[in-house]
């Protein structure tokens with residue numbers, strides 16, 4: 001083709017000015033933009049092949065344009081796309097030569113060579129620069145995705161960790177340790193307090209917070225919520241405070257996160273952690289409340305009969321599995337409750353029951369299971385103790401209970417002091433089959449009661465004495 005022919009002006013114009021815009025519109029409007037991009041690249045190959053023909057296959061231009069074209073296709077569509085593009089490039093070059101009767105002039109002039117080399121160098125350096133910034137963007141995105149994955153897993157597992165805790169202390173400690181294991185660079189603290197009784201019921205836990213910050217936070221926590229700010233720095237580190245109150249019905253709560261530096265990625269996810277922790281805490285509080293209601297006696301707060309029977313069954317099974325493991329039972333029955341009810345009314349009777357319960361509780365150890373078994377009957381189960389534990393407690397009660405009194409208010413407003421008396425009987429699995437132990441203690445308790453009744457009749461004592 002003759003030098004300076006119209007094609008040398010039209011084709012670059014089409015390639016550089018019109019085609020990129022058309023290719024963009026095509027890709028943007030296509031339903032499958034990836035396939036549209038492949039088609040665009042193949043059109044690119046056709047146009048570039050034709051352009052090489054227009055340039056009379058000037059070798060440097062042909063090599064540079066051809067390589068750039070193949071590289072684009074390889075990067076975007078892989079080897080297959082590259083081979084297809086090579087075919088399109090060749091067909092277009094050959095077709096254009098055939099149509100226009102183009103020449104073959106691989107070398108033209110040194111100055112054009114220098115110009116062409118400069119263009120090629122600039123082109124490939126530009127591609128390198130673009131690829132570098134793309135890689136950095138991808139690196140940043142991967143970092144963000146990894147962080148979001150950590151957040152996602154930490155959130156997902158937080159629920160499991162919190163739900164498997166047996167009480168609120170464990171829940172808060174386990175949850176914060178879990179968060180700290182996922183985010184070792186961060187420190188965590190949580191504070192909870194009952195809305196109605198902030199000074200009475202409080203919980204606190206920390207993980208990864210230094211003792212200095214812990215002291216500072218404890219001071220801050222002494223007067224919440226006014227003094228707790230959402231953000232504050234501590235020695236160049238950042239403390240983020242998120243309220244958990246919205247998800248808690250009876251409690252106020254705050255999750256505090258200490259970040260090594262201000263962190264804008266962290267801020268939006270803190271409410272997620274606070275929410276998850278608050279939801280788990282609320283569930284646990286409800287669960288514990290329900291459990292307490294199911295296990296406890298409403299009047300005295302002691303274990304109820306249902307709980308005692310399950311604990312007794314566990315002891316019976318324990319004895320069956322390990323015969324050397326004994327348990328013992330002490331049964332107690334308040335004397336003269338009916339008389340108190342009849343004289344002073346049921347409220348006074350209730351007071352007598354609760355006073356006896358409190359006195360019994362004073363003498364029991366943590367491992368003893370003290371339950372209200374019936375109206376005026378109490379049972380103490382010693383799950384892994386012999387008869388001596390039961391007789392020791394029975395002796396203590398016999399010795400100290402009569403010294404204590406229950407103060408009641410009579411219908412006319414007068415205050416009366418009632419003496420506390422109980423009948424009692426003990427039994428152990430070392431002296432009877434495990435299933436019979438409670439019944440044996442009951443029989444012994446009734447023997448004791450009969451004896452005490454006889455004594456009362458003989459005028460040696462009264463069941464309920466009013467001094």
Ligand SMILES: Nc1nc2c(ncn2[C@@H]2O[C@H](COP(=O)(O)OP(=O)(O)OP(=O)(O)O)[C@@H](O)[C@H]2O)c(=O)[nH]1
Nearest residue numbers: 333334335336337338339341346349350375376463
């Ligand atoms: N105030 C009150 N009375 C109760 C409660 N549960 C049971 N009672 C009453 O307690 C009384 C128990 O009567 P009894 O078994 O004869 O016991 P008692 O009067 O202590 O007589 P002894 O055991 O023989 O000394 C009954 O009148 C029941 O109605 C309760 O929760 N509160």
